Amino acid sequence: MNGLGKDALRTDALGTRLTPRSSPARRSRPPPTGNQAIADRLREAADLIEATQGEVFRVAAYRKAADSVVHLDRDLREIARGGRDALEAIPGVGRSISRTIMQLLETGRWPYLEQLRGSADPVRLLCTVPGVGPVLAERIADTLHVSTLEQLELAAERGELAAVPRLGPRRIRMLRATVNAMLSRIRRPDRRPDLEPPVSMLLDVDREYRAQSDVLPKLAPRRFNPGGVPWLPVLHTRRGEWMFTALYSNSARAHERGKQHDWVVISFGLHGGADGQRTVVTETHGALMGRRVVRGREGECAAHEVSTRGTLAAPAAIARPSYGPPPLEKEPPPEARLGPHSPGAVTESRSDR
Numbered sequence: 001m002n003g004l005g006k007d008a009l010r011t012d013a014l015g016t017r018l019t020p021r022s023s024p025a026r027r028s029r030p031p032p033t034g035n036q037a038i039a040d041r042l043r044e045a046a047d048l049i050e051a052t053q054g055e056v057f058r059v060a061a062y063r064k065a066a067d068s069v070v071h072l073d074r075d076l077r078e079i080a081r082g083g084r085d086a087l088e089a090i091p092g093v094g095r096s097i098s099r100t101i102m103q104l105l106e107t108g109r110w111p112y113l114e115q116l117r118g119s120a121d122p123v124r125l126l127c128t129v130p131g132v133g134p135v136l137a138e139r140i141a142d143t144l145h146v147s148t149l150e151q152l153e154l155a156a157e158r159g160e161l162a163a164v165p166r167l168g169p170r171r172i173r174m175l176r177a178t179v180n181a182m183l184s185r186i187r188r189p190d191r192r193p194d195l196e197p198p199v200s201m202l203l204d205v206d207r208e209y210r211a212q213s214d215v216l217p218k219l220a221p222r223r224f225n226p227g228g229v230p231w232l233p234v235l236h237t238r239r240g241e242w243m244f245t246a247l248y249s250n251s252a253r254a255h256e257r258g259k260q261h262d263w264v265v266i267s268f269g270l271h272g273g274a275d276g277q278r279t280v281v282t283e284t285h286g287a288l289m290g291r292r293v294v295r296g297r298e299g300e301c302a303a304h305e306v307s308t309r310g311t312l313a314a315p316a317a318i319a320r321p322s323y324g325p326p327p328l329e330k331e332p333p334p335e336a337r338l339g340p341h342s343p344g345a346v347t348e349s350r351s352d353r
Helices: 005-009 035-051 056-070 076-080 084-088 095-107 111-117 122-126 134-144 149-157 169-184 199-212 252-256 298-309 334-338
Strands: 232-239 242-248 264-270 275-282 292-294
Touching: 035 056, 035 095, 035 111, 056 095, 076 084, 076 095, 084 095, 111 242, 111 264, 111 275, 122 134, 122 149, 134 149, 149 169, 199 232, 199 242, 199 264, 199 275, 199 292, 199 298, 292 298
Parallel strands: none
Antiparallel strands: 232 242, 242 264, 264 275, 275 292
16 A cells, blocks of 8 residues: 555545645645746746856846746736747847746746755646646655656657556547647747757766765755754856756655655756756666666666776765754654745645546
8 A cells, every 4th residue: 555554545625635735735836827926936936046056147147037927917828828939029038047936837846946955856846737646646656756847748759658557548649649749839839859968967966966066055844854053065057068966865755765865956048049857866776776877867877887887886885964954853844844835735635536
């Protein structure tokens, strides 16, 4: 029963099955997406990037866009009906920020900001897809290791959703069509969903982050940190045209599995172009056991390992970092985990039919 016991079988007054992730105490409404709310998020991202010594131009770009958005005399939703071009006509809103605004309007979430807050959770993001409840979202995340809607769409295109337990062909077709429709409203037609940095670059960023984690600026994440202790290291770096932000995962799943010092979430982007997110972990089985791998791109990691080392030899041991989140005797209540200004989660009362 996946470790949930009898709690997994409880239902609410409407007959909706409840799990620890979908119980009434953990439900909340989608975050607001009005002009002021979106401007606030752009400013918050700028503040967090500045506080963690990120690139100055990104800080200035988010603040300029926020100022333009908050002074608009029309609602962003109305403007967005004209597509990305209409949004990019707003002063200070370029290709990257127009996509961010479309994503916020469509899903109510911005994974990059949630990563900076230390509150990123791929299960919550997958739950923004109509028809996907928390149980199915966990199965998809565990099976395919996807953390963005673009990765979910790509997995569907490649037929990989068939590997998800208890997900039949009809449901797969519906899910594929739904995700495609959501993303078609967010991205430009010329955007390649498979455009990502090579695994060698992602693994190099992971290596830099873990090597410097003791001296990097640290954030106080909102989740699993009721004391507000700044323990989560943040790295902003570049490789050629690619920009990266790396943090240890502070998701519920990382804490449940004791991986909050192992799983590294890396956001990446090209100026005005592609962006996305991947998680780098220590493999626990197979030929790559003990090696760092990019989840969802394990085959490329194996090829990279052979091309650089000529073998899949065991790696050297990595010392555990000397910092970390304060120990908790028990999991804090939702309001303490998520904080007073949490991005919130979409209503998780959908049945996982």
